[in-house]
């Protein structure tokens with residue numbers, strides 16, 4: 001897709017008249033909207049619109065549809081796979097000014113928010129209501145961005161992902177028409193599930209202007225523990241047993257030795273350097289104590305070196321803050337090193353083998369790499385530290401990432417548990433989904449976005465953007 005200069009100029013002229021200073025074309029603002037956390041080269045939009053209302057979004061989608069100009073929605077720009085790069089130019093639609101919590105329905109356990117509300121902002125808003133919003137990626141992402149990437153985090157094992165969390169939304173479609181999808185009912189068997197179609201669609205089908213999200217009661221008691229092991233395999237075997245035995249786990253996270261070393265250095269965690277599980281139980285005080293004791297028995301059977309647990313809120317914040325800061329800790333570990341990272345998810349029975357294979361690959365490469373993950377879901381992340389002067393390390397990491405993704409698919413899993421496809425994961429889409437499923441996705445895309453202006457080139461939404469073979473990361 002190429003935009004003709006005359007079309008772009010006409011589109012910007014139209015939007016300048018309607019939006020005034022909410023349309024910006026300066027170099028620095030375009031640069032801020034042209035790079036992300038991935039290792040992909042920057043790609044700048046031609047202009048940035050700071051939307052302040054649904055009406056602004058409608059005006060932008062109407063003009064862009066008419067003139068064939070691409071649109072890339074922006075939340076807090078924390079996505080990791082090249083989602084927000086303007087690879088076909090066009091308009092970056094920044095939604096962070098649409099940041100009002102519109103309603104909290106305490107008795108129904110839901111909230112209605114604008115897309116630019118961040119997860120921390122929503123929880124701050126809820127602090128006196130005995131409720132909380134459970135989805136917690138490491139970054140303070142926007143609810144619109146999180147819905148669009150189907151994000152999750154440490155709480156997913158108990159509370160699910162954005163897929164289970166968004167129950168309704170208002171979405172602006174190409175051309176500027178607004179549609180309402182879903183409802184506030186706890187369940188529905190009415191019609192196609194359009195909420196789940198838009199959730200995870202990475203801004204390739206429409207723009208969220210309002211979202212209804214599930215909330216949860218703040219538990220009466222919370223118990224957290226950290227549990228070091230002599231070997232990663234013992235930690236993972238404990239997770240699998242705990243899940244099989246139906247322990248009421250709220251969070252269960254794995255961090256390998258290098259992850260712990262980095263967290264000790266960056267977040268002052270002060271834990272022994274060893275493959276470690278962080279675990280959390282929630283509920284009535286007796287219940288959490290009983291669950292922690294049962295967990296202690298499981299990990300003892302697997303040779304845990306220790307299991308210290310506590311109901312102290314300060315200890316809880318200390319552990320989870322360090323876990324959430326993990327990517328920042330990686331970036332700070334070796335100044336100048338390139339951080340290459342990936343995220344896969346496998347059925348829990350395949351988790352031990354998958355992590356062992358990733359670990360063996362890292363050890364064989366001589367490159368620093370760390371493994372951590374939301375292991376209760378079978379989801380783990382690998383981050384590699386590449387010396388930028390050594391092209392051979394880049395090649396080795398590319399090959400390791402490719403192997404990891406191929407193995408995840410071969411194990412019945414997915415190449416992205418939570419971070420999405422963007423551009424970086426395009427090479428694996430065909431292998432994971434197969435031709436017919438991709439064709440169905442393209443048909444949906446063409447029906448909703450016939451001019452192909454919505455975040456073009458991302459998530460496999462353009463057949464031509466899909467590599468023929470999955471060979472690179």
Ligand SMILES: Cc1cc2nc3c(=O)[nH]c(=O)nc-3n(C[C@H](O)[C@H](O)[C@H](O)COP(=O)(O)OP(=O)(O)OC[C@H]3O[C@@H](n4cnc5c(N)ncnc54)[C@H](O)[C@@H]3O)c2cc1C
Pocket residue numbers: 037072073074075076077078079080083084095115136137138139140141142143144145146147148149150151152153154202203204206207208209324327328418419455
């Ligand atoms: C330190 C760190 C830790 C992270 N940890 C996790 C983690 O644990 N789990 C996890 O899932 N992710 C994690 N991420 C990735 C990231 O936080 C998520 O992908 C998040 O959902 C992106 O939200 P955002 O507001 O930053 O959106 P952006 O990055 O701005 O946008 C993400 C995508 O959504 C689209 N989009 C944004 N707003 C809208 C809208 N209103 N309507 C339609 N499309 C829209 C964009 O076009 C883009 O495709 C982490 C990132 C960092 C930097």
